[in-house]
Amino acid sequence: MRAVVIRSFGGPEVLETVDVPVPAAGPGQVRIRVEAAGVNPVDAATRTGMLVEFGLTTAREVQGVGWDVAGVVDEVGPGVEAFTPGDRVIGVSDRLDVPHAGYAEQIVLDADAVAPAPRNATPAEAATIPLNGLTAAQALDLAGLQEGQTLLVTGAAGAVGGYAVELAAARGLRVVAVAGAADEETVRKLGAEFFVPRGADLSASVRALVPGGAHGAIDAAVVGLPALDAVRGGGSFVAVIGGAAPLPLRGIRVANVWVRADGARLAELVRLVDGGRLTPRVAGTLPLAEAATAHQRLAEGGFRGRLVLLP
Structure with a gap:
């Protein structure tokens, strides 16, 4: 072969x-x-x-x-x-x-x-x-947010970020999506409630939309410290690239998602695709x-x- x-x-x-x-x-x-x-x-x-x-x-x-x-x-x-x-x-x-x-x-x-x-x-x-869907799902698990809380997703128009937006919205999270200006319509269709264009002052923009900052972040675009600064003290921050996690300032729980194969979880994602809830x-x-x-x-x-x- x-x-x-x-x-x-x-x-x-x-x-x-x-x-x-x-x-x-x-x-x-x-x-x-x-x-x-x-x-x-x-x-x-x-x-x-x-x-x-x-x-x-x-x-x-x-x-x-x-x-x-x-x-x-x-x-x-x-x-x-x-x-x-x-x-x-x-x-x-x-x-x-x-x-x-x-x-x-x-x-x-x-x-x-x-x-x-x-x-x-x-x-x-x-x-x-498989890889991108499981990364997004396992990152959401690490973020540990509750329904109604706010999640910042950088790189929201990308493969991992797009899945993270849809999966977070399906869990009842309020999503702040960061992407290029031309991608606003796309990420809103995926379920984002708020939008911040890439290149804007991230922390100031997020805090203007969500007073005090987001409850958590999934940093699919590897933004790092500016994304961390957009998270409120005691929140959570998940990096999707190994070694890209910043220091846990202000008591923020910082983690790297080290994706693993999981057929049962993959089957859940497939059901969402077949149900039109994952794109x-x-x-x-x-x-x-x-x-x-x-x-x-x-x-x-x-x-x-x-x-x-x-x-």
């Missing part, structure tokens, strides 16, 4: 499409024929060697790339009862130290990292859900062999949603 791998760190040009043996599903695992694989910023961090530099994984001779997949189960290992060959599924590969990952024609995942695919989404749309957004699709082009576009930015590779 074909897979995209890294043999040396660097720019998009180091991504290689190679032939590798078809993996077999072991005990408690399923093998998925990949129809779509999401392209995420963490993939670029893998490619450049940043994850090795930060001690999050070891250097390998061959390194796999890609977290998000949507596809069809084509083999189940011993002990798996929840899935059978032919099931359409989505899943997340959250292990970093592997020879190949989501950018591949087939992948083996633990069955508890997989959920039935949404009925009302294409494979490309479905592939945008996958695809910025564009490319063939698997054009992974380098996808990474070039990822670096350029300027799009909403996620790029998706189609094996």
